[in-house]
Amino acid sequence: MNVLVLDNNDSFTRNLEHLLVETLAARIEVAAFADGVRRALCAAPDLIVISAGPGRPSDYPGYGPVLDSGLPVLGVCLGMQIMNEHFGGRTDRLPGCVHGRAEAIDFLGRRRVVARYHSLYLSRVAEDLEVLAANHAGVPMAVRHRTRRLLGYQFHPESFLTPDGGYFIEHAARFFGLS
Amino acid sequence: MSTRPDFSACLDPRAFVRLAAVLARDPGADLFLSGAGLAGETLGLAGVRPVSELIVGPRTRTHELKEFCFSGPGPALGFLGYPFGLGLRGLAGFKTSLFPLGHLKKYAAILRHERGAHRLDLFCADPILRREIVDLLGVGPGPGPEPGLEPVHDPGGPAARPEALQQSLSREGYIRGVERVLERIRDGDVYQLNLSIRFSAARPDLDPADLFFHLLSANPARFYALFSSGPRRLVSTSPERFLRVADGRVLSQPIKGTLRFDPAEGPTRARVRELLASAKEDAELSMIVDLVRNDISNNCEYGSVRVDGHKSVFAVDNLLQMYSNVRGRLRPDRTCLDLLPDAFPGGSVTGCPKGRALELIEDLEPHCRDFYCGCFVMIMDERNMDSSVAIRTACHDADTGELCFYAGSGIVVDSDPDREYRETLAKAEKFLELTRT
Numbered sequence: 001m002n003v004l005v006l007d008n009n010d011s012f013t014r015n016l017e018h019l020l021v022e023t024l025a026a027r028i029e030v031a032a033f034a035d036g037v038r039r040a041l042c043a044a045p046d047l048i049v050i051s052a053g054p055g056r057p058s059d060y061p062g063y064g065p066v067l068d069s070g071l072p073v074l075g076v077c078l079g080m081q082i083m084n085e086h087f088g089g090r091t092d093r094l095p096g097c098v099h100g101r102a103e104a105i106d107f108l109g110r111r112r113v114v115a116r117y118h119s120l121y122l123s124r125v126a127e128d129l130e131v132l133a134a135n136h137a138g139v140p141m142a143v144r145h146r147t148r149r150l151l152g153y154q155f156h157p158e159s160f161l162t163p164d165g166g167y168f169i170e171h172a173a174r175f176f177g178l179s
Numbered sequence: 180m181s182t183r184p185d186f187s188a189c190l191d192p193r194a195f196v197r198l199a200a201v202l203a204r205d206p207g208a209d210l211f212l213s214g215a216g217l218a219g220e221t222l223g224l225a226g227v228r229p230v231s232e233l234i235v236g237p238r239t240r241t242h243e244l245k246e247f248c249f250s251g252p253g254p255a256l257g258f259l260g261y262p263f264g265l266g267l268r269g270l271a272g273f274k275t276s277l278f279p280l281g282h283l284k285k286y287a288a289i290l291r292h293e294r295g296a297h298r299l300d301l302f303c304a305d306p307i308l309r310r311e312i313v314d315l316l317g318v319g320p321g322p323g324p325e326p327g328l329e330p331v332h333d334p335g336g337p338a339a340r341p342e343a344l345q346q347s348l349s350r351e352g353y354i355r356g357v358e359r360v361l362e363r364i365r366d367g368d369v370y371q372l373n374l375s376i377r378f379s380a381a382r383p384d385l386d387p388a389d390l391f392f393h394l395l396s397a398n399p400a401r402f403y404a405l406f407s408s409g410p411r412r413l414v415s416t417s418p419e420r421f422l423r424v425a426d427g428r429v430l431s432q433p434i435k436g437t438l439r440f441d442p443a444e445g446p447t448r449a450r451v452r453e454l455l456a457s458a459k460e461d462a463e464l465s466m467i468v469d470l471v472r473n474d475i476s477n478n479c480e481y482g483s484v485r486v487d488g489h490k491s492v493f494a495v496d497n498l499l500q501m502y503s504n505v506r507g508r509l510r511p512d513r514t515c516l517d518l519l520p521d522a523f524p525g526g527s528v529t530g531c532p533k534g535r536a537l538e539l540i541e542d543l544e545p546h547c548r549d550f551y552c553g554c555f556v557m558i559m560d561e562r563n564m565d566s567s568v569a570i571r572t573a574c575h576d577a578d579t580g581e582l583c584f585y586a587g588s589g590i591v592v593d594s595d596p597d598r599e600y601r602e603t604l605a606k607a608e609k610f611l612e613l614t615r616t
Binding site: 009010011012013014015017018021022052053054055056078093097099100101115117118119120156158159160161 | 366369370461474481486489533534535
């Protein structure tokens with residue numbers, strides 16, 4: 001499996017790379033946001049991952065062709081927010097934002113502890129997206145597209161605060177029909 | 180370092196400190212020592228008479244560091260400044276500074292002392308210099324005070340008047356800075372940012388070697404260093420390991436989470452519990468652990484990066500501090516000088532995400548960090564080194580007579596600006612003392 005990680009100047013991208021390789025035994029390439037989009041469309045990898053990063057989705061224009069390409073895309077944190085805005089959703093400041101904290105959420109019928117690092121959140125979820133998981137306060141924690149192979153996690157499976165980060169990568173691979 | 184020493188002797192730790200104190204004054208040896216009584220840190224190094232030096236400038240590239248450190252025998256000792264890290268990320272050039280971006284040396288003689296084993300090894304191919312050093316071993320303490328063992332004398336003449344202390348950010352300026360950081364955190368630009376203050380005072384008669392040995396006995400910490408760079412002498416009392424590589428096994432020990440304790444009471448269990456129970460300090464450390472995992476991962480084998488001893492606590496400088504061990508295995512095709520620049524400057528003194536934090540720090544701090552938040556390094560070979568984060572470090576300039584030092588604090592979303600200012604002053608306390616009458 002070939003995986004391309006598009007890095008939005010984040011400081012957790014290498015953690016994500018290691019988790020993807022450990023879980024999927026994939027060949028992996030990490031490309032900077034600026035030139036990664038073009039490369040994604042040329043290389044047509046089996047899976048594209050849009051990383052977390054500083055700032056808001058509007059700081060990272062140009063992801064449209066990737067999200068419309070039909071290729072499977074997993075968005076993490078900012079990556080999920082980019083996905084949501086592309087389909088007409090909104091991102092706003094999260095009252096009492098959360099960084100470096102683990103929290104248990106219901107994910108597909110089971111309680112799972114996940115790491116949260118986000119100042120912003122999906123204040124309006126795009127109509128094309130469906131919320132898979134939300135925390136106790138109703139903040140969307142995972143979304144998927146209703147018809148396309150697009151999946152987003154607000155939390156960080158690659159953090160050491162997420163005890164079973166590999167589960168969420170395996171879930172993504174199953175969702176995309178890659179395993 | 181050749182594996183066989185040219186001379187070995189049995190030497191107790193006090194005697195080694197005494198010897199180091201003599202060498203520090205004449206011929207001006209560079210020292211990397213660990214404070215007495217600290218478990219696990221037993222190695223001391225002294226470099227005598229530099230035979231080659233690399234002064235790092237804006238155009239120095241990583242491969243030049245490798246060539247300097249890995250060609251020819253002997254360890255390289257020195258420091259890399261914070262602006263060197265900015266340059267690696269294309270961010271240099273905002274602030275003017277006369278300070279070198281780094282300075283590495285190799286020496287005619289290296290003394291290596293293992294405290295636990297009471298063993299001194301001398302590596303010195305020059306028989307005359309070797310004789311001179313060996314002769315010093317036979318010299319007893321002699322008349323007068325034993326340097327380095329007691330704070331027997333004031334480390335340097337009359338102190339400056341308090342009003343002579345300069346601060347790059349006043350209390351009000353620092354608090355305004357923290358408030359600006361909090362806004363950027365709420366905007367999602369950073370999760371954490373380390374904001375610092377530069378302090379300076381005129382101390383023309385201060386002897387930095389005296390200061391070093393005075394602090395070593397009064398405030399022991401794991402990563403003391405005394406290092407000369409032109410007219411400047413750096414006195415580092417850092418408690419924080421940046422990166423160690425031991426036969427390819429990588430260890431970083433970022434410190435985050437601070438609680439001051441009353442020196443009269445000492446670090447009580449109640450205070451330790453208070454620090455461990457703080458959700459804010461927990462988050463502060465956790466995010467830097469994730470950052471450091473990331474920073475070593477580019478040069479570590481897949482599946483090898485792990486965390487242990489999360490939220491370990493130790494006491495230094497009347498502060499309780501938390502740290503964690505982040506470990507990995509260096510990839511076979513990489514060296515410690517691939518690892519170090521990729522992880523530099525250390526995550527605990529920048530913030531997260533690092534790139535945006537570095538930009539914001541340049542914007543918010545009026546001063547140049549120079550040596551502060553850089554690192555002191557001992558590079559043995561391609562797969563062995565140790566290094567500290569250059570915090571709790573002062574610099575004395577013999578030409579200008581200025582003593583300068585810095586302190587800072589990690590700002591997260593629930594930081595209280597006034598409290599962060601007080602934490603910053605507490606970290607500077609041992610140097611601030613020198614500027615009071």
